Amino acid sequence: MIIRQLNEANNSTRRVVSPDGNWESTRLLLKEDKMGFSFHITTIYKGADFRMHYQNHLESVYCMSGTGEIVNLEDNTVHPIQEGTLYILDKHDRHILRAHTEMKMACVFNPPLNGNEVHNKEGAYELA
Numbered sequence: 001m002i003i004r005q006l007n008e009a010n011n012s013t014r015r016v017v018s019p020d021g022n023w024e025s026t027r028l029l030l031k032e033d034k035m036g037f038s039f040h041i042t043t044i045y046k047g048a049d050f051r052m053h054y055q056n057h058l059e060s061v062y063c064m065s066g067t068g069e070i071v072n073l074e075d076n077t078v079h080p081i082q083e084g085t086l087y088i089l090d091k092h093d094r095h096i097l098r099a100h101t102e103m104k105m106a107c108v109f110n111p112p113l114n115g116n117e118v119h120n121k122e123g124a125y126e127l128a
């Protein structure tokens with residue numbers, strides 16, 4: 001069994017701050033834990049408006065607090081995000097995320113991240 005505390009992880013190298021100024025993410029569970037997925041608590045900063053395309057990963061994102069919206073660039077639909085919303089990028093969907101307020105998200109990635117990934121120009125994480 002593995003037990004981790006967010007407040008401890010926030011003060012460690014598990015906390016990654018994106019150089020683009022849009023988000024930070026504390027990666028509580030990583031590839032090295034051999035669970036087959038990684039689990040992160042992510043803060044999207046208020047006013048963030050950015051494009052992503054996880055070409056190499058599937059991702060589920062659950063909103064714990066805050067409000068915003070996601071644009072599905074595959075069909076140009078816009079979906080509000082609020083506490084309790086889960087969006088699932090099951091088709092490597094190109095998307096834009098907008099934060100109307102700060103948003104706290106719980107994120108699961110398959111395959112798991114190694115720990116220090118930040119987005120490349122495409123808004124993807126490279127595979128190690």
Ligand SMILES: CC(=O)NCC[C@H](N)C(=O)O
Nearest residue numbers: 023025040042061105107
């Ligand atoms: C929701 C989202 O994809 N935010 C970018 C950061 C990512 N969740 C991560 O934890 O690396």
